[in-house]
Every structure is written in structure tokens, then in C-alpha cells.
Amino acid sequence: MTQSKQLMGRAFIYSLLLGFAIIYLAPLYVMLVTSFKDIEEIRTGNILALPNTLNFSAWSKAWSTACTGGDCHGLAPYFWNSIRIVVPSLVISTLIGALNGYVLAQWQFKGSNFLFGALLLGCFIPFQVILLPMAKLLAWVGLANTVPGLVSVHVIYGVAFTTLFFRNYYVAIPNELVRAARLDGAGFFAIFWHVFLPMSTPIFVVTVIWQFTQIWNDFLFGVVYSGPGTQPITVALNNLVNTSVGGKQYNVDMAAAIIAALPTLVVYLLAGKYFVRGLTAGAVKG
Amino acid sequence: MGAINIQNLTKSYADTQVLKGINLDINNGEFLILVGPSGCGKSTLMNCIAGLEEITSGDLFIGDDNVTELSPAERDIAMVFQSYALYPTMSVARNISFGLEMRKYPKHEIEATVQEVAKLLQIEHLLNRKPSQLSGGQRQRVAMGRALARSPRVFLFDEPLSNLDAKLRVEMRTEIKKLHKRLGTTIVYVTHDQVEAMTLADRIAVMKDGVVQQFSSPYEIYNDPANRFVADFMGSPSMNFVDCVVFNDKLVIESAGQRDELPIPNSEALQASGLENVILGLRPEMITEPKPYKESTYITHMQLAVQVTEPTGPDTLAFGEWNQQEIQARLSPEIGVQAENHSTIDIQVDTSKAVLFHPKSGERI
Numbered sequence: 001m002t003q004s005k006q007l008m009g010r011a012f013i014y015s016l017l018l019g020f021a022i023i024y025l026a027p028l029y030v031m032l033v034t035s036f037k038d039i040e041e042i043r044t045g046n047i048l049a050l051p052n053t054l055n056f057s058a059w060s061k062a063w064s065t066a067c068t069g070g071d072c073h074g075l076a077p078y079f080w081n082s083i084r085i086v087v088p089s090l091v092i093s094t095l096i097g098a099l100n101g102y103v104l105a106q107w108q109f110k111g112s113n114f115l116f117g118a119l120l121l122g123c124f125i126p127f128q129v130i131l132l133p134m135a136k137l138l139a140w141v142g143l144a145n146t147v148p149g150l151v152s153v154h155v156i157y158g159v160a161f162t163t164l165f166f167r168n169y170y171v172a173i174p175n176e177l178v179r180a181a182r183l184d185g186a187g188f189f190a191i192f193w194h195v196f197l198p199m200s201t202p203i204f205v206v207t208v209i210w211q212f213t214q215i216w217n218d219f220l221f222g223v224v225y226s227g228p229g230t231q232p233i234t235v236a237l238n239n240l241v242n243t244s245v246g247g248k249q250y251n252v253d254m255a256a257a258i259i260a261a262l263p264t265l266v267v268y269l270l271a272g273k274y275f276v277r278g279l280t281a282g283a284v285k286g
Numbered sequence: 287m288g289a290i291n292i293q294n295l296t297k298s299y300a301d302t303q304v305l306k307g308i309n310l311d312i313n314n315g316e317f318l319i320l321v322g323p324s325g326c327g328k329s330t331l332m333n334c335i336a337g338l339e340e341i342t343s344g345d346l347f348i349g350d351d352n353v354t355e356l357s358p359a360e361r362d363i364a365m366v367f368q369s370y371a372l373y374p375t376m377s378v379a380r381n382i383s384f385g386l387e388m389r390k391y392p393k394h395e396i397e398a399t400v401q402e403v404a405k406l407l408q409i410e411h412l413l414n415r416k417p418s419q420l421s422g423g424q425r426q427r428v429a430m431g432r433a434l435a436r437s438p439r440v441f442l443f444d445e446p447l448s449n450l451d452a453k454l455r456v457e458m459r460t461e462i463k464k465l466h467k468r469l470g471t472t473i474v475y476v477t478h479d480q481v482e483a484m485t486l487a488d489r490i491a492v493m494k495d496g497v498v499q500q501f502s503s504p505y506e507i508y509n510d511p512a513n514r515f516v517a518d519f520m521g522s523p524s525m526n527f528v529d530c531v532v533f534n535d536k537l538v539i540e541s542a543g544q545r546d547e548l549p550i551p552n553s554e555a556l557q558a559s560g561l562e563n564v565i566l567g568l569r570p571e572m573i574t575e576p577k578p579y580k581e582s583t584y585i586t587h588m589q590l591a592v593q594v595t596e597p598t599g600p601d602t603l604a605f606g607e608w609n610q611q612e613i614q615a616r617l618s619p620e621i622g623v624q625a626e627n628h629s630t631i632d633i634q635v636d637t638s639k640a641v642l643f644h645p646k647s648g649e650r651i
Contacts, residue, residue, distance in 0.1 A: 177373065179358075180365065180371040180432075182338065183338075183359065183385075184384050184385035185385055185388035185389045186388045194384070195375075
């Protein structure tokens with residue numbers, strides 16, 4: 001009696017979970033199958049139907065020949081633009097965040113808590129507010145419409161978050177470690193390098209995933225601060241979808257969207273296990 | 287070499303003065319214990335010696351060098367922390383060698399030192415493990431190994447045993463004492479445990495509110511306390527304090543409905559003070575069952591109405607009242623069994639080591 005009741009409960013839970021998983025994954029499924037169909041099949045067939053043949057032409061078109069606004073080189077050049085923007089932004093903002101967090105958590109000075117509070121405020125400033133002043137500033141220092149300009153915007157905006165992550169991670173580590181290392185003759189950077197960095201893997205993974213996703217998916221900064229040759233892939237995707245040369249090419253749009261989203265997906269799949277672990281690490285350690 | 291000389295050291299945070307003019311002269315090779323209740327400034331003083339906290343005023347010498355302005359690394363000291371503070375990502379061997387590595391010792395010398403230290407502390411089989419794979423006692427050893435490796439002029443121990451369970455604590459205590467005998471290096475050791483202080487120290491500095499109350503040998507601290515605070519803090523169970531009226535150079539005690547007069551040593555000082563009321567300080571082991579072989583002028587026989595007994599094994603503590611104030615007597619277990627159930631028993635009071643305190647200031651008379 002109780003056993004069958006339990007079994008029913010189980011079945012209910014699993015079917016519920018399965019139902020939600022399907023709802024969540026349905027758009028991805030539609031995108032995938034559509035990207036492998038040709039226009040004719042899309043127009044006549046069912047949106048949920050599997051493609052008749054695996055047709056990669058939409059993918060190669062999206063990658064190398066689709067038109068994004070004026071020119072027709074596909075997403076490829078913009079994909080590399082995004083890489084050139086994301087990698088330095090990610091590395092610089094993460095390293096600065098780690099160093100900031102290390103100082104704010106372990107080398108408290110007069111006003112350090114105030115400084116941390118001020119930095120935190122940076123997490124809550126909406127993008128739109130800083131658009132104009134930042135554009136002025138970039139023009140003034142001669143970085144408007146350049147990759148370094150966009151990188152510095154992402155770094156400045158990201159440092160608030162990365163600092164928060166690292167500070168909260170390092171604050172759980174007893175200050176006696178720093179004291180012990182100082183007595184051992186290690187200086188500020190030696191302690192950071194030998195003692196703190198080696199135990200920071202979980203929080204690095206969290207920060208990297210967070211920053212990668214944020215910067216890769218950014219559209220607003222990308223569209224405002226980039227020039228014609230430095231647009232990130234999100235902007236190019238928008239242009240590609242909005243450029244219509246004789247009818248909507250849904251298959252190309254879908255393939256392009258998947259290409260644009262793929263890197264974040266890969267990063268999450270590779271490091272996602274650490275993500276959840278890292279987010280809770282501080283809480284468990286106490 | 288490792289002598290420490292502290293002159294007029296003060297330490298303030300904003301408006302609060304935590305250390306109020308500390309003067310200590312610690313000989314080379316001496317085992318000094320800083321003891322006191324929490325918040326007395328003992329850990330701050332140790333951090334000042336280590337250089338981890340800046341000194342507000344005063345001077346600090348190690349050997350012949352004025353180290354007041356030197357960084358922790360330049361002072362040639364090593365410290366064992368309460369939480370051990372082992373580097374979690376490094377192996378035991380690297381934990382021990384890190385200080386040498388930072389000081390750029392040659393590689394073969396580092397390896398030899400690690401082996402030597404590991405052998406001394408019997409942790410050779412643990413060298414490749416991470417701190418998280420060690421038990422509390424093993425971590426304690428590694429923390430000591432890290433301090434030993436550099437053979438510094440001074441060791442600082444900051445409550446090193448307080449995270450261990452009672453049995454291990456006693457074991458490690460003995461081991462630290464042996465280690466000190468063997469190395470002969472100056473040790474400054476902070477604790478709030480007065481038993482640890484008594485057992486380990488060559489000399490004890492008892493602190494309260496940022497002031498050294500007394501700085502002398504364990505024997506003197508125990509038998510000749512400078513004031514009521516020291517007398518109360520050192521010793522377990524702690525000293526009995528009873529307000530008494532002075533009568534003919536003797537102290538009047540009412541116990542079990544009777545009036546007795548206790549003779550006291552050094553009655554000249556009491557006369558000179560002219561006080562009519564004093565606080566009598568008498569350790570529990572001086573109030574016992576009658577022991578005929580101990581007769582002397584300072585022995586008084588009287589009675590005690592026992593309210594509660596606490597057997598500790600080797601002896602039994604009996605609680606009664608003198609002048610309506612609670613006192614403890616230390617009875618043999620056999621007498622302790624009889625003393626149960628609110629009985630009144632014969633006791634003998636030995637006042638040869640009684641100490642008297644001023645009723646207001648708490649200072650010794």
C-alpha cells in the first residue's frame with residue numbers, strides 16, 4: 001500500500017520534472033531542427049518535425065557568407081571580435097577582482113569597508129546610466145570604437161562583481177594565514193601567489209563563468225561603443241537577423257543564434273559543476 | 287641572543303588604550319607565559335612582539351637589537367597560532383619549508399632541515415599529506431615544525447593547545463616543555479589556562495586590562511600573589527576570599543555557629559595598615575580534615591557545616607560558609623564521603639600561607 005503510494009509520488013515528481021525540462025528545452029530543439037532544414041521545408045513542414053536530411057548549408061552560410069548589414073562575410077569575423085573583446089576583459093577583470101578581494105578581505109585598512117561598499121554600489125548601476133558619460137570619456141581618451149575601449153568598459157563594469165566574489169570568498173579564510181606567512185618572510189604578493197591563489201580554483205571558476213557569460217552576451221555596450229570593424233557577435237547577430245535579402249531565412253537565423261550562444265554553453269558545461277560548488281563553498285566552510 | 291626587553295610599551299586603537307605601559311625583561315632561553323582573562327591584552331602584546339601590530343609608544347629589544355620598527359620577517363621570530371594557520375594547499379613538507387624558501391635558503395639545506403624537524407616531532411610519515419588529512423594533534427605538530435625549521439631567536443605560542451581535546455592537550459603540554467628543555471630557545475606563550483601557565487612557565491606575567499599585575503615565578507605567583515586578582519585567577523579551584531574583622535592581630539571567623547580566631551603570618555604589616563576589616567585569602571588545600579602531624583602555631587581546629595561536596599577523584603571539594611560567605615575545603619575522598627548530607631565535620635585550617643587583601647583596593651597588605 002505505502003509502497004505503491006510512494007511509487008506514485010515518485011512518478012508524479014519525475015513527470016513534473018520531465019515536463020518542465022521539455023518546456024525549457026523546446027526552443028533549443030526548434031532552433032536546432034530548423035537550422036538543419038531548408039527554406040522550402042520550413043515553409044511547408046511542421047515546426048516541430050525533424051528535418052528530412054541533415055543540411056549544413058544554413059550553418060556554413062551563417063558562419064561565412066550571410067549578410068550582416070552592409071557586408072556579407074557571415075558571423076566569423078565578429079566571432080573573433082568577440083573573442084578579442086572577451087578574453088582580455090575576462091582576464092583583467094578577474095585578476096583585478098582577485099587582488100581587490102584579497103586586499104579588502106585580508107589587509108583591512110582605514111576606510112576599506114567604505115571602499116568595499118562603494119564598489120558594491122557599482123553592481124547596481126544600470127548600464128543605461130553610464131552610456132553617455134562613458135562614450136564621452138572614451139572619445140576623450142581616444143578609445144572610441146576600438147577593442148581596447150570596449151575591453152576597458154567591460155573591465156570597469158566587471159570589477160565590481162569580481163571584487164565582490166573574491167572578497168566574500170577570501171573573507172572566510174582566517175587572517176592568521178596571512179600573519180603566519182608574514183612571519184615566514186613572505187610579502188604582500190608572495191602571500192597572494194603562494195597561499196591564496198592556489199586555494200582559489202572554485203571562485204575563479206565562478207568568476208570566469210559569470211564574466212564570460214556577461215561579456216559575451218553583452219549587446220548594449222557592444223552596439224554603442226564598437227565601430228564597424230570591432231562589433232561583437234551579438235551585434236552582428238542582430239544585424240544578420242534584421243537584414244532581409246529576399247525573404248526571412250529562418251534556418252540561417254537559427255544557426256547564427258546557436259553559433260552566438262555556443263561558447264557560453266560550452267563554458268558552462270565544462271565548468272558548471274564547479275559553479276554550483278563555488279557559489280556555496282563559502283557558506284559551507286564557515 | 288633571544289632575550290626580550292619590553293620598555294614602556296603602549297598600544298592604542300583609536301581612543302582605547304589596550305596596553306598601558308608594559309615593562310618586561312625576559313632572559314634568553316626563558317619560558318615566559320602571558321596569562322589573563324580574555325580582553326586583558328595578552329594576545330595584543332604577543333602580536334606587538336611579533337610585529338604584526340604596530341606599537342603606539344615604547345621600545346622592544348630582542349637580543350641587543352631594537353626591533354621596534356622592524357617588520358615581522360626581520361625580527362627572527364616564529365609563531366604558532368591557535369588555529370595552526372597551516373597553508374591548506376601545501377603539503378606538510380612545504381608548510382615546514384615555506385619560511386626557508388621565502389628566505390632563499392639553498393635547496394639541499396631546506397630538505398635537510400625538513401627531515402630533521404620532522405624527525406624531532408615524529409611526523410616523518412606525514413610529510414606528503416595535506417593539512418586537511420591530519421588530526422588536530424598532528425596539525426599542532428606541523429605548526430610547531432614550521433616554527434622550528436627556521437631556528438629563530440624567539441618562539442611565540444598563541445594559545446596553541448586550546449583547540450585540542452583535554453587528553454591531547456596534556457600530552458602536547460608535556461611535549462612543548464620537553465622541546466623547550468631541548469632547544470633552550472626563548473618562548474613567549476599566551477594562554478588563558480592557568481594550569482598551563484603554572485606547569486610550563488619559568489616565569490608568568492599575569493595581565494588584566496592592559497597592565498601586568500604580577501611578573502614572577504609560578505611559585506611566587508601562587509603563594510605570594512600581588513593582589514586579589516592574581517590570587518583569584520591563578521589556582522584551581524580558586525582561592526577562598528572571606529571578609530573578616532581583625533581582633534587582637536587575629537581574624538574572626540564564624541563557622542557552623544561557632545566563633546574562631548585565626549592567627550596570621552606577618553601580622554606586623556596588618557598592624558601597620560591599621561585596618562579593622564580585611565579580606566582573608568586562603569587556598570582550599572589549606573582547609574582540610576585534621577592531620578595531626580601538621581600541628582603548628584598556624585593550625586586552627588574548627589567545624590564546618592558542609593552544604594555540597596564535589597568529588598574530583600584524588601580529593602573532594604566541600605562547600606561551606608565562613609562569615610556567611612562561601613568557601614571551599616579540600617578533603618580526602620574518605621572524609622568527603624562522610625561529609626555528604628549536610629553534616630558538620632571537624633576541619634583543620636592552616637593559615638601559614640594565608641594572604642590578606644585590602645577590602646577596597648584588593649591590594650596585598
